[in-house]
Amino acid sequence: MDSFSFVLFGATGDLAKRKIFPALYNLFLDNRLTAPFSVIGLGRRNWTDEVFQFHVKNSLNHFSRRFKEHDAMLDDFLQIFRYCALDVTNSEGYKAVHELILSREKELGILGNRVFYLSVSPEFFGIITSNIEKSGIGVSKGWKRLVIEKPFGRDITSARELNKKLGQVFEEEEIYRIDHYLGKQMVQNLEALKLANPMLQSLWDNKNISNIQITASETVGVEERAAYYEQAGAIRDMFQNHMLQMLMMVAMQSPEHINPENIRKKKSDIMKHLRPLNKKNTAFHVVRGQYGSGEINGEQVAAYIEEPGVESSSRNDTFVAARLWIDDYCWCGVPFYIRTGKRMKEKSTRVVIEFKSPIRDLYEDNKKTAVPNLLIIEISPNESVSLQLNLKNPAKYGKTEPVILQFSAPGKEAPEAYESLIFDTLRGDPTFFSHWEEVELSWNWVQPILEAFKDNTLPLHSYPAGSMGPEAAQQLLAGDGFIWW
Numbered sequence: 001m002d003s004f005s006f007v008l009f010g011a012t013g014d015l016a017k018r019k020i021f022p023a024l025y026n027l028f029l030d031n032r033l034t035a036p037f038s039v040i041g042l043g044r045r046n047w048t049d050e051v052f053q054f055h056v057k058n059s060l061n062h063f064s065r066r067f068k069e070h071d072a073m074l075d076d077f078l079q080i081f082r083y084c085a086l087d088v089t090n091s092e093g094y095k096a097v098h099e100l101i102l103s104r105e106k107e108l109g110i111l112g113n114r115v116f117y118l119s120v121s122p123e124f125f126g127i128i129t130s131n132i133e134k135s136g137i138g139v140s141k142g143w144k145r146l147v148i149e150k151p152f153g154r155d156i157t158s159a160r161e162l163n164k165k166l167g168q169v170f171e172e173e174e175i176y177r178i179d180h181y182l183g184k185q186m187v188q189n190l191e192a193l194k195l196a197n198p199m200l201q202s203l204w205d206n207k208n209i210s211n212i213q214i215t216a217s218e219t220v221g222v223e224e225r226a227a228y229y230e231q232a233g234a235i236r237d238m239f240q241n242h243m244l245q246m247l248m249m250v251a252m253q254s255p256e257h258i259n260p261e262n263i264r265k266k267k268s269d270i271m272k273h274l275r276p277l278n279k280k281n282t283a284f285h286v287v288r289g290q291y292g293s294g295e296i297n298g299e300q301v302a303a304y305i306e307e308p309g310v311e312s313s314s315r316n317d318t319f320v321a322a323r324l325w326i327d328d329y330c331w332c333g334v335p336f337y338i339r340t341g342k343r344m345k346e347k348s349t350r351v352v353i354e355f356k357s358p359i360r361d362l363y364e365d366n367k368k369t370a371v372p373n374l375l376i377i378e379i380s381p382n383e384s385v386s387l388q389l390n391l392k393n394p395a396k397y398g399k400t401e402p403v404i405l406q407f408s409a410p411g412k413e414a415p416e417a418y419e420s421l422i423f424d425t426l427r428g429d430p431t432f433f434s435h436w437e438e439v440e441l442s443w444n445w446v447q448p449i450l451e452a453f454k455d456n457t458l459p460l461h462s463y464p465a466g467s468m469g470p471e472a473a474q475q476l477l478a479g480d481g482f483i484w485w
Ligand SMILES: NC(=O)C1=CN([C@@H]2O[C@H](COP(=O)(O)OP(=O)(O)OC[C@H]3O[C@@H](n4cnc5c(N)ncnc54)[C@H](OP(=O)(O)O)[C@@H]3O)[C@@H](O)[C@H]2O)C=CC1
Pocket: 009, 010, 011, 012, 013, 014, 015, 016, 018, 042, 043, 044, 045, 086, 087, 088, 089, 118, 119, 120, 121, 122, 149, 150, 151
């Protein structure tokens, strides 16, 4: 690993304290940050280095499971942090940032490699990159990398505009677009599951698979994010990015050689073969929902339209389900079902692969008890891979019964998503970041849905909080002879 400066815009904000500082700390504790490095936090608040270091310590106390008071490693870690007050819209302010970066590079022997991490509202992405260029802080003897958070635009037009702005300062290879789902160990494992297991690889196609389901259900509601969520809805918040990224990871063909370029190409190929929606057929393939009041874990919760900051007339989507078709030789004829929603029955992100069921024909007597073979990949929170098989139970006179073989992945010890994504940024591995081509193709695919939602040409189904979404989402599969697993 090279030495580097980590310049964090939005260092006083929520994401920095919850995810970025704990991720850096874990990497530090694990000796994965071996070369000299400097962290420079930026925000509008008038903080000193000491106040900033105290803030980082507090964040670790709350959000890092490895925090220990009075730890020598902790003290060493905090000493690396410096703070500079900056209003990102004021180009003059970048001079002080530049001086601080240079003086720390000199002091620590850092070779000019710089990460610019934009943990700020996307409205600032353009102005910050332009000021990085104007101020000269992007010019050094080393490499430069830009890390940005979602949302990347709010539709195809704004995403293209944003990308054009970033492209004036950074090359595509220098831009690391975070989709934290790509940092989850089980999403990264989707690739290995196929590639390292010829048995599964040989079954991964339309000859053997009847349908694939991807679910991300959450029990939380809109929380304190109504201002953002009212503009986003489930379609922009989860579907366009996390859900489509998981689809690409599940469906992509194995490249001959594993490298970031080949993986990206294979992922983009999936998006290129997604059958496009249009105004007429969107209602047939997409279900829009919004939670009503209900009960979750024994507690009564309010309807979406009663949440603070939400208009009582809001028709925003808190649930989306869709049927997608990939028109290529491998997946032709296999429906992919995707659903995501807030205030659902359980917190679970999972991929279920349902295999075709010849057993029903072979064992007439067992028609009612035999189930299809399922490969269930639980992405979070209980990382695991399970296989549902049918076996005869001698205690029940040889009746066939479903049995589950399960492997539980070591969730707690594995690096968290941000840890592995920040580490990949530092070592320059873009495999698990969203490439512009994938982002553009994703926006392009969801665009008719955005328009249908805006024009209200799709019904808005209410679902009780604590359920698995509206009945219409069940019907989406029932019409094809399937059920959600
Ligand atoms: N929080 C989360 O869990 C997640 C967040 N994200 C994304 O991460 C990004 C940051 O989100 P989050 O941390 O929640 O946001 P916050 O509102 O908590 O923090 C915003 C940060 O931006 C800084 N800021 C705002 N205006 C200016 C300005 N004019 N000049 C300089 N700094 C400014 C604030 O500094 P100060 O207050 O000191 O001015 C603060 O540090 C967003 O893009 C968000 O969509 C993505 C996934 C999850």
